Amino acid sequence: MTHPFYGHNHIGKSRSALGTVTLHSVDARTGEPLPGPFFQATREEVDAACRLAQAVFPTFSTLAPAVRAGFLDTIADELDALGDDFIATVGRETALPEARLRGERARTSGQMRLFATVLRRGDFLAARIDRALPQRSPLPRPDLRQCRLGVGPVGVFGASNFPLAFSTAGGDTAAALAAGCPVVVKAHSGHMATAEAVAEAIHRAAERTGMPDGVFSMVYGGGVGEWLVQHPAIQAVGFTGSLRGGRALCDLAAARPDPIPVFAEMSSINPVVVLPGALQARGAQVAQELAASVTLGVGQFCTNPGLVLGVRSPEFSAFVAALCQRMAEATPQTMLNRGTFGSYCHGVQALLAVPGITRLCGADSTGGLAAPQVFQAEARLLLQGDAHLQEEVFGPATVVVEVADRAELLQALAALRGQLTATLIGEPDELAACADLVALLARKAGRVLVNGYPTGVEVCDAMVHGGPYPATSDARGTSVGTLAIDRFLRPVCYQNLPDALLPPALQNANPLGLARLVEGVSTREALA
Structure with missing residues (x-):
């Protein structure tokens, strides 16, 4: 059943329709408009979504990995629970066959569960510890400890060809949320009704798991991508689309007073x-x-x-x-x-x-x-x-x-x-x-x-879905597989901090049970 705020922009848990321009999704086969308008986001609405994501980042990013894992697992459950009417809607918007869409939904929920596994495993934190050597000559060594934290709010652009697996709750969103980064999605204009249903599923999961308001927002319309990329709260961008579109976003991000990375998958002849x-x-x-x-x-x-x-x-x-x-x-x-x-x-x-x-x-x-x-x-x-x-x-x-x-x-x-x-x-x-x-x-x-064919990308630890320009804007990452989380993390070193002020990943007792690199040796042991 359609909710009363259908087609409104998602500003965290709130809905907003400040703009006067309305958009319509269309049937891919007939070109006929589908029922229900979608409201073009205003600059003020994009700003509100980004500022909310910025405000919630300190809280969301410091939640225990297991708590964020529960959120991702619940998103997966909500996606799997979307009914036959949802599959029919996606089919009308994209002309993709039912079997393909059911498979893609399974891949999308599977991605969420895979990143939940990554969070519980903990290796994404890459904890390293080099303890103090006060007696070292000629100079003592301080206590140095390193782990990785989320970069901040991430802007995600829905893809045309994968309305589920590379869009609203797709791989970029899953990786960013796993990294502790709130997400603001720019819904793809080709399947806005699909995006609406998926966004509602994410909100239900957030409500069920007690996530703070602002971990997820979504806006509709043309032109909003520029505002999203240029907003000072956004610290990274995930994009799948054309070379022209991806390059434009890269140029916008590079021209900011504080340039940010754009992880764009763009063009490949394979x-x-x-x-x-x-x-x-x-x-x-x-x-x-x-x-x-x-x-x-x-x-x-x-x-x-x-x-x-x-x-x-x-x-x-x-x-x-x-x-x-x-x-x-x-x-x-x-x-x-x-x-x-x-x-x-x-x-x-x-x-x-x-x-x-x-x-x-x-x-x-x-x-x-x-x-x-x-x-x-x-x-x-x-x-x-x-x-x-x-x-x-x-x-x-x-x-x-x-x-x-x-x-x-x-x-x-x-x-x-x-x-x-x-x-x-x-x-x-x-x-x-x-x-x-x-x-x-x-x-x-x-x-x-x-002796294989490239169409068919397995979602697993070893997969790389990236490559040198123009396949992607940054060949050091991937948009499929667990390594995708690396794009939205940055290393932080803590020097001579009291144990109580360290992130759990670096505390002496090793409360997360991580395999940590201590003086160059991998161990799960607590430190004295």
């Missing part, structure tokens, strides 16, 4: 290298698997394979023909929204206009349905750094490049910019001789795969 042995042994199978990966979810994954490279041979030609056949068999489908569809069509037309790029299969997309595409580009374009081969076409399209030999393959890969993923498809004997290829791909991407 190259796939198909080695000769694999083509000879199972070329048709690889073509089928690759086509399935390219067209999965109408190609609307940030790890969609947008570039396929292989060495010139009859087997490679047969593989390309099989890939085109499989892609031609794929049915055109509705994309997330009209804006995404328009961008896909623009990207396809841009490729068609480049001399040296040929469309091998696919037709112009019409009626809002995205038609799968395969293009072939001359290797010289990649070697020369042509911008069209470096830019992501977000949708069910890929570009094939045939190189002359292995040396040219290495040159072509070296010409690529940063990527989220890079993939090698090969047989065991030829993979054994690919140490140079793997080393090169590791310099280019955050995740290197062998």
Whole structure:
């Protein structure tokens, strides 16, 4: 049932609708407005949300990790309890199928529970202790203790292609809350009704676990992102979206009197290298698997394979023909929204206009349905750094490049910019001789795969969903997996503090039971 403040901006536990501009979510398939207006946030409302987050940060960040873990677990429970009507609403806003949405909801609640586990485990605090050496000569050493604390309020931008797992209660929100950072979300305009339901679930969890007012807020509308990033209370930003949008936020954050980090996931073409042995042994199978990966979810994954490279041979030609056949068999489908569809069509037309790029299969997309595409580009374009081969076409399209030999393959890969993923498809004997290829791909991407396909990002401790620019704005982090919490933490060193003034992670008794690095040795023992 719709609550009486549906569509209002969430300023902590309060609701606000000061603006006069109203927005409507739309049915992704028909373009028809869905019931219920959403109120464009005013600058005053964004300011109120950020100031509330700033005020509550000292309290929230010092809650015991187990208490914050209980909050995250309860958010997960509330998300899982959202009913069939919720799944139907998300489907109408995004055109994503029910099975995909139920899986994504499970991933979203699973992320929350995984970060709750991280909090209870305690290693995110990275506690280090070097006790005083008063008798050391020529100079004594003071007592030095270090652990990590949350950076402060975090602004999070909802993503278009993952309305649950990368949006209101997505990975950025989960990681920030786990770090002890209040969150202010800018809801994505493509699925505002979804965002509303998820925000209400977070508020219910906050109420059930006694969280202080202001740990979570959410605002709607265009233009509010600039206010959010520039607000002095915000200390970090999480973003998933286009290169243009992410770069704009980075520039805004860098221009602040006090610059802050923007952790933006932006653009990746995710190259796939198909080695000769694999083509000879199972070329048709690889073509089928690759086509399935390219067209999965109408190609609307940030790890969609947008570039396929292989060495010139009859087997490679047969593989390309099989890939085109499989892609031609794929049915055109509705994309997330009209804006995404328009961008896909623009990207396809841009490729068609480049001399040296040929469309091998696919037709112009019409009626809002995205038609799968395969293009072939001359290797010289990649070697020369042509911008069209470096830019992501977000949708069910890929570009094939045939190189002359292995040396040219290495040159072509070296010409690529940063990527989220890079993939090698090969047989065991030829993979054994690919140490140079793997080393090169590791310099280019955050995740290197062998005999797999990048669409499908496991949420776990070891996952890296990041990479060098322009895949992300900061290759030192990840937006998926438990390492994502690092983006919203900073180290603090305490020198010669009385035990009672130290954070629990550093107190002699080790009340949290952490594994701590004491004089270079990992131990859970209390200190005398």
